[in-house]
Amino acid sequence: MSDQKRLFLVDAYALIFRGYYAFIKNPRINSKGMDTSAILGFTNSLLDVIKRERPDHLAVCFDKGGSEARNEMFTDYKANRDETPDAIRIAVPYIEEILKAMHIPIMVKEGYEADDVIGTLAKKAEKEGYKTYMVTPDKDFAQLVSENIFMYKPVFGGGYETWGIPEVKEKFEVDDPSQVIDYLGMMGDSADNIPGLPGVGDKTAKKFIAAYGSMEGLLANTDQLKGKMKEKVEGAKELGLLSKKLATIMLDVPVEFDAKDFEMSEPDIQGVTKIFEELEFRRLTDNFIKTFTSEPSNSDSKSVPSEEKPTRTKASPTAAGAGQFSLFGGDGEPSEATQKKYNSRNTINDIEHFYQTVQPGMGTKLFLQNLNNQKSVCFDTETTGLNPLTAELVGIAFSWETGKGFYLPFPEDFEEACELMESLRPFFENEGIEKIGQNLKYDIKVLAKYKVDVKGKLFDTMLAHYLINPDMRHNMDVLAETYLNYTPVSITELIGKKGKNQLSMREVPLEQQTEYAVEDADITLQLKEHFEKELGEANTQKLFDEIEIPLLRVLAAMELEGINLDENFLKGLSVELDKDIKRLEAEIYKEAGEEFNIGSPRQLGDILFDKMKLVDKPKKTKTGQYSTAEDVLSYLAKDHKIIRDVLEYRGLSKLKSTYVDALPGQVEPSTGRVHTDYMQTVAATGRLSSNNPNLQNIPIRTERGRQVRKAFIPRDKDHILLAADYSQIELRIIAALSEEENMIQAFRDGEDIHASTAAKVFNIPIKEVTREQRGNAKTVNFGIIYGVSAFGLSNQTDLSRTEAKELIETYYKTYPKLRDYISDQIAFAREHGYVQTVLGRRRYLNAINGSNAVVRAAAERNAVNAPIQGSAADIIKIAMINIHKKLEEKKFKSKMLLQVHDELVFDAYKPELEELRQMIKTEMEGAYKLAVPLVVEMGLGENWLEAH
DNA sequence: ATCCCCTTACG
């Protein structure tokens, strides 16, 4: 009994659909623009089952051509199904290939559904003494459950439930699983378009089965029913019997069960990984290899009832079979060698390489001579941490020839390290040697601590790839895997997972440091050769050479500079906020009648909508919780004090936790200033992003929040903060690009663009525009930039959907060229697969030709927005580069500190103020020539708030 | 400890 043979039958389409919808909010799109959600979802489930259960017999069953028998019985069978999504249709051939390569049998019979195939096989296998597990989320299969046939049902949030007879009895409230057919027949199934009995749902069907046992039993006793129900059921007897037939899984499909055909055998691991690679499944490849090369995890014994769980030993009948692949070979994690055997990707152990540690003394001298004779060198610094201001240099790797390189270790003592660095200064500061690296901003910042300036031409592979494919990620491991078919040594292999036991690079043995560090330099060098060509092809060379590369040095300088923070001021603010928060908290508890965590949307929703029942039909979030989002609550605010208090509480706690209390902790002790890190390769449109801390989202819209800006102050009494921002840059860009004369003229005349729009749209003199009209015009103006819809607009304003639609119509009549521009952008994207900014920065939008209307509409909005947002980003980047250059050339003491998308903030040295203002204005306004003037507004202040 | 969800801050 204990080693009874087990057969797993997988319901392919059910799992494919499930996989597809699991990713629906965040579909997996690979670099070729293909939606791989369905394939990934299905394969994950399949591997999951194999890993958990280690089946010895397994098959995957597909439908083919629909059910002939059922279609004959009922022409509308499955008629109301939506068309199969493209992503799924495309997925099926891939899944079949994957299964073939895994050597997993595919069962399919023309004219039958997978249900019928699975049912027939399960019954046949039962006769031969197998236990069968039907892997499917579809409850219809419950009718087949018996002593030896189980449902193996994936549950939301991971894991599986095994349904045997007791589970089916309980869930369907039946005496025998076969009654599930009667239940389904009565209730019907909208997905399959099985009609069922009118007016009968889950509850009534269960009641009927309890009373009459079956559909036939019910129909024979309709005289016992009363009223409307009696009428309806009596009038639908035929429909009932038909529904039952449709719901019955057929057990006479012409398929044979021959155990040999279902045995698990060794997969063609190379074949599978090749398909995964093509699809760009990186994590899945590892998971797959692990699944097929390691000991099964026995941690999850809940999935199959314990008495059913077979003991699995090498002596088990199947595992011993000739040519049989034992799934239980290894122990624990697969060894590197095993991984390699099944991984088509190369590692450091496969390639010929010559990585040398530079020895002190004569070795170093010879190395330096060699180094200084190169034209182009890739380098990579190794340090003790991620923060370049605190990290110590451990060593530097150099490579200028594929497969070769050197590692120069640095002494721990800072003085000695500086001495060694002096010998490298001629190299780093040599204008004639090109420097190559991955994320050079980091290395430049590290070297700055040693007063070394990295000069000469730069090539940053991360930036190159950002321009080549901005929507992808750009870490070196991914790049190496994608472009070089190579898996680098992972940092965790060296220093361990993060946490208490993590080593510092300095504690890693020198040979390993060398292998790891030089490998990085070597790979980066190889990536450079790859990307150099691609940059030319994509015509982004100029953008790379003239914008992103020069900007890298500018950002490094700004980050190193940091900004002064008034910590005492924030302490005071914190105390004030705390008082108000406590007061509101007490108030809210009183109103709610109990204490709870106001910060927990879940608890708050329960209190507001379950307990207090403030609304009849509360809005819910995607996950089924009550939504307590701002827009929902604001709507209720006027009627309920508790809501007003909650909103105020929210605002204040956000302010306190995210800014007032967090910022002082981000002050770097060694400089006493806050140093943000600008990410140059994150935003797909070309914008920068800022983190640790994010200085691009410091509050300004509310009075209370605005106070935080008072904490950002000049360096000292000789300095003052200067803020310069572009006025309406995005609208100016769309006016210029669309050549919409009406809008261009308004900008040339220096009009208030929102008022001007309102005047034109509402056909009144600009003087008579009301606040409300200007507000609505403003919303539409911004809406255009984001890709408007009447729905979105009415959500943002007090306008109804119809009014919003009308407003948009009038707007387009006012600015006809704008509408043309928008459709031209979309058409361009459809034809070329991308859109671009004024400087030729591209954003690829493959989804714009897809068949999913929602995804396609999003791509269309991107086609409009990306060139606008991206062009604004291009322009301010030019300004930053030029300003930085002037600051250096003219030896200004003033410094550029922050960039906030359309604003630059400076520490202005007071004696330079007038010259500086002039220079900044000129550079910003003249950064790029458009058909409309660029206008910059400037302010000065003893803090960032005042400077506005 | 880590990840996802929800919410909210900015342009």
Added chain:
DNA sequence: GCGTAAGGGGATC
């Protein structure tokens, strides 16, 4: 409706 980062809660590992 576009583009981001971050905090707290809560589930999961």
